[in-house]
Amino acid sequence: MILVNLISLFLLYYLKKSAGPQGFPENLNRYFKYGMIAAAILIALGIAKAPPEILFQLLSFVLVGGIIYLILNTPELDYQKTLAITPLPIIGVQLLEYLIKTISPAVFDILENYLDAAGFFALIWAVTMWLNHRKQMKEIEIERIISKEQERQLRNTEEQKSQLEVLVAERTSEILKQKEELQEALNDLQSTQAQLIQQEKLASLGQLTAGIAHEIKNPLNFVNNFSELSVDFLEEIGEEMAKISESPEKQNILDLLEDVKSNLVKIRHHGSRADGIVRSMLMHSRGGTGTMDPTDLNLLIREYSNLAFHGMRANPNPINVDIQLELADNLPQVKLNAEDFSRVILNLVKNAFDAMRDKINALGSDYSAKVTIRTKDLGDQILIEVEDNGPGVPDEIRDKLLMPFFTTKKGTEGTGLGLSITHDIIKSHEGKLDIESTVGEFTRFRILLPKAKP
Amino acid sequence: MKILFVDDEKDVEALFRQKFRKEIKSGEIELAFAFSGKEALNILGEENPPKFVYVFSDINMPGMSGLELLDQIKTRFPNIQVSMISAYGDSENYDRAMNSGAKGFFTKPVDFERLKTEIAEMVKNQ
Numbered sequence: 001m002i003l004v005n006l007i008s009l010f011l012l013y014y015l016k017k018s019a020g021p022q023g024f025p026e027n028l029n030r031y032f033k034y035g036m037i038a039a040a041i042l043i044a045l046g047i048a049k050a051p052p053e054i055l056f057q058l059l060s061f062v063l064v065g066g067i068i069y070l071i072l073n074t075p076e077l078d079y080q081k082t083l084a085i086t087p088l089p090i091i092g093v094q095l096l097e098y099l100i101k102t103i104s105p106a107v108f109d110i111l112e113n114y115l116d117a118a119g120f121f122a123l124i125w126a127v128t129m130w131l132n133h134r135k136q137m138k139e140i141e142i143e144r145i146i147s148k149e150q151e152r153q154l155r156n157t158e159e160q161k162s163q164l165e166v167l168v169a170e171r172t173s174e175i176l177k178q179k180e181e182l183q184e185a186l187n188d189l190q191s192t193q194a195q196l197i198q199q200e201k202l203a204s205l206g207q208l209t210a211g212i213a214h215e216i217k218n219p220l221n222f223v224n225n226f227s228e229l230s231v232d233f234l235e236e237i238g239e240e241m242a243k244i245s246e247s248p249e250k251q252n253i254l255d256l257l258e259d260v261k262s263n264l265v266k267i268r269h270h271g272s273r274a275d276g277i278v279r280s281m282l283m284h285s286r287g288g289t290g291t292m293d294p295t296d297l298n299l300l301i302r303e304y305s306n307l308a309f310h311g312m313r314a315n316p317n318p319i320n321v322d323i324q325l326e327l328a329d330n331l332p333q334v335k336l337n338a339e340d341f342s343r344v345i346l347n348l349v350k351n352a353f354d355a356m357r358d359k360i361n362a363l364g365s366d367y368s369a370k371v372t373i374r375t376k377d378l379g380d381q382i383l384i385e386v387e388d389n390g391p392g393v394p395d396e397i398r399d400k401l402l403m404p405f406f407t408t409k410k411g412t413e414g415t416g417l418g419l420s421i422t423h424d425i426i427k428s429h430e431g432k433l434d435i436e437s438t439v440g441e442f443t444r445f446r447i448l449l450p451k452a453k454p
Numbered sequence: 455m456k457i458l459f460v461d462d463e464k465d466v467e468a469l470f471r472q473k474f475r476k477e478i479k480s481g482e483i484e485l486a487f488a489f490s491g492k493e494a495l496n497i498l499g500e501e502n503p504p505k506f507v508y509v510f511s512d513i514n515m516p517g518m519s520g521l522e523l524l525d526q527i528k529t530r531f532p533n534i535q536v537s538m539i540s541a542y543g544d545s546e547n548y549d550r551a552m553n554s555g556a557k558g559f560f561t562k563p564v565d566f567e568r569l570k571t572e573i574a575e576m577v578k579n580q
Contacts (some may be wrong), residue, residue, distance in 0.1 A: 217541055221563040222465050229472050275563070 002046045004060045004094050007087045009039040011067050015080065018137075024076055031070060038063055057098055064091055079140060086129040089122030213278045220278065224271040227264045234261045277310060292429075294333035295341070297382065301327065301373055304342045308349040319357050321369040323349075328375045334382055334449055340425045345386075347422045348445050349373070352388035355443065359391045384447040392439035401435060455577055456484045456504075460494040460511035460523060461539070473566055474573075482577055491518025491526070498531060506534055508576055510560075510569075513540040513547055521550055528555045535576070539564060 016024075016032045023029075042063065045056050064087070071077050071084040097115050100108045108115075234257055241257075244250055305323055312318055349371060356369040369389065376383040393401060400406045402423045426433045431449040459470055467487040477483045486506070488494035494511065498504045509527060513520035524536050538551045543561035551559055558572060 214541060217562070218463065222463070222469065224563060225469050225473075225566075226465075229469070233472070 002043055004064050004091060005039045005042040005046060007090065008060070008064045008067055009036060009043070011064075011071075011083065011087070012036045012039065014083070015071070015077065018080065028074065028076060035063065035067060054102060061091070061095055061098070082129065082133045082136060086126050086133060089125045090119070093119045093122045210282060213282045217275075217278050217282075220271060220275055224268060224275065227267040227271060230264045231261060231268065234264070277307075292335045292337050295336040295338045296331075297334045297336070297384070298327040298331055298375060300336070300338060300342060301325065301345055301375065301384070304345040305349050305371075305373055308346050308353070311346075312350065312353045317357060319353060319360055319369060321353060321356060321371060324370065324372045326372060326374040328377050331375055331377055331382070332451065334451070336429065336449075337425075341429065344422050344425050344447070345373075347418045348386040351418060352386060352390060352443070355390035356388055362391075378448075380451055382449045382451060384449070385444055386447075387442055387444040389442050391443075392441055393435060393437040393443050394439055398435055398437065402433070455482065455508070455580055456486060456506045457508045457510065457573065458486045458488060458494060458497060458506050460488045460491065460509065460515070460520065462489055462512065462515045464489060474570075477570075477573070483573060490515060491520070491523035494523055495526060495530075498527065498534070504531060504534065507580070508573070509534055509536045510539055511536060513538055513542065513551070521547070521554065524551060524554050524556055537572070 012032050012035045016029070016036075024032075038059075042056060042060050046060075050056070068084045068088070068091075071080055093115060096118075097108070100111060100115075237257060238254075241250065241254060302325065305325070309321070309323060312321075352371045353369075356371075359367055360369060372385070372387045374383070374385040374387070376385075397406075397408065402419050406420075423433050426447055426449075429449055431447055434446040434448075435443065436446065437443040459466060470485060470487075471478065474483060474485060478485060486497060488497050491511075494509065498506060498509075509523075511520040511523050518526075520538055520540070524538065527534055527536050535557045536555070537558035537560060538547070538556050539560045539562060540547055541562040543559075548559050560569060
């Protein structure tokens with residue numbers, strides 16, 4: 001009977017050892033522990049042959065039966081099922097032997113040889129099953145290792161994947177950023193191109209203007225010269241007429257001659273006006289010499305604000321505007337590149353006209369447009385102000401106003417360069433340009449120029 | 455004293471004749487007009503040596519330009535004085551004319567007082 005208890009002990013020991021890394025539940029471990037203690041006690045009692053032998057032998061069968069029942073009915077030990085049937089024949093033969101011995105020792109003597117043989121076969125069965133079980137366990141172990149490895153690889157792959165995803169996201173945002181930068185560069189290039197085309201047009205327009213001005217100059221000279229001559233002749237005629245005796249006819253002739261003379265004076269006057277415009281046009285289209293010369297700023301402002309006005313009146317959509325010049329007396333000469341600086345005045349005045357045109361279109365006749373140009377001697381600086389009572393400049397675009405290509409004008413009306421060039425020219429004169437404005441009331445461009453050092 | 459004006463604008467003749475009416479009337483000067491460089495050279499070549507003492511020429515003319523005419527006159531009739539009258543008062547034209555031996559350079563519109571002084575001086579020197 002010691003054999004049955006040894007089997008119990010072995011089974012319990014083996015089960016306890018077979019626990020995986022996660023271990024068995026607490027109660028299962030307790031069963032193993034107490035089972036092993038019970039088996040050890042039974043073995044000890046068996047060796048000592050302590051009475052009542054029959055009871056202990058019965059308890060031995062109950063213990064091993066309980067163990068097999070435990071193996072078969074515990075989900076955690078499901079994979080050990082073959083272990084349960086390994087000792088089954090041995091236990092069966094032992095149980096049969098025990099029962100026969102207890103009930104009828106006489107029958108046992110007759111059957112002893114058969115039972116020994118059965119015990120032998122049960123042993124072979126147990127060994128075979130044991131080997132089989134070991135093999136199965138190894139396979140399970142290998143499977144477990146493989147799945148563990150696969151899991152590890154999967155985890156690695158997962159990790160690499162997430163790393164790659166981060167990299168891809170980084171690259172994508174980089175590319176998107178570059179794309180945006182390129183788009184911006186492209187937009188800049190497109191506006192520059194449009195700008196160049198516009199400038200090309202303006203340049204050829206400038207050449208055309210110069211050509212036209214020259215062509216007009218010759219006939220205009222004749223108009224002026226002949227009218228002047230005729231005035232001189234009329235004076236001579238007057239001298240001759242004095243020698244003729246008075247008569248109503250003579251008086252009539254003298255009256256008519258007086259009218260002719262006044263007409264000729266008018267022709268001469270308007271001819272010289274036209275001549276002034278032609279000269280301004282020629283001066284403007286001529287390339288600048290780039291030198292800074294002492295300049296009468298007030299004269300330049302008078303001349304170019306007038307030119308801007310006439311230019312505006314001659315172009316489509318002329319407006320009525322009052323130009324007020326509040327120029328400081330005794331303004332010292334300022335070192336200027338007159339060619340360049342005239343563009344500053346032209347641009348600022350033209351800008352004011354354009355802004356006020358919008359306001360006129362919005363408000364109609366209730367509004368009277370006015371541009372005021374001031375000069376002031378501030379001691380070490382000269383102040384030039386160009387102020388209009390147009391729509392004003394909202395704060396949010398005031399900073400952008402001087403940027404190249406920024407324009408509030410529609411379509412191809414504005415180049416977006418006028419104020420930018422103006423600003424550049426002022427900077428090249430070591431001056432400063434400020435913009436003051438109240439929306440709906442006024443816009444004031446303030447230019448501060450340093451006085452020439454004596 | 456004979457003076458020749460060269461300009462492709464025909465009205466120049468009327469203008470100058472009227473402007474110098476008194477001088478012409480008094481016989482101080484005698485004016486002739488040519489409307490191209492070629493015509494000017496023909497007029498100058500009619501007599502040998504020509505009676506003309508002074509030529510005023512425009513620069514921008516179709517065909518022969520005033521500066522070419524200046525060179526021709528200076529080669530063929532070195533004794534005749536030549537002054538240029540031009541609408542283009544730029545330094546390039548001025549320098550070229552002066553280097554080619556022009557006596558004076560007048561820009562349009564012509565300052566008649568200056569022109570009269572110039573001619574009066576010439577008359578006095580005769």
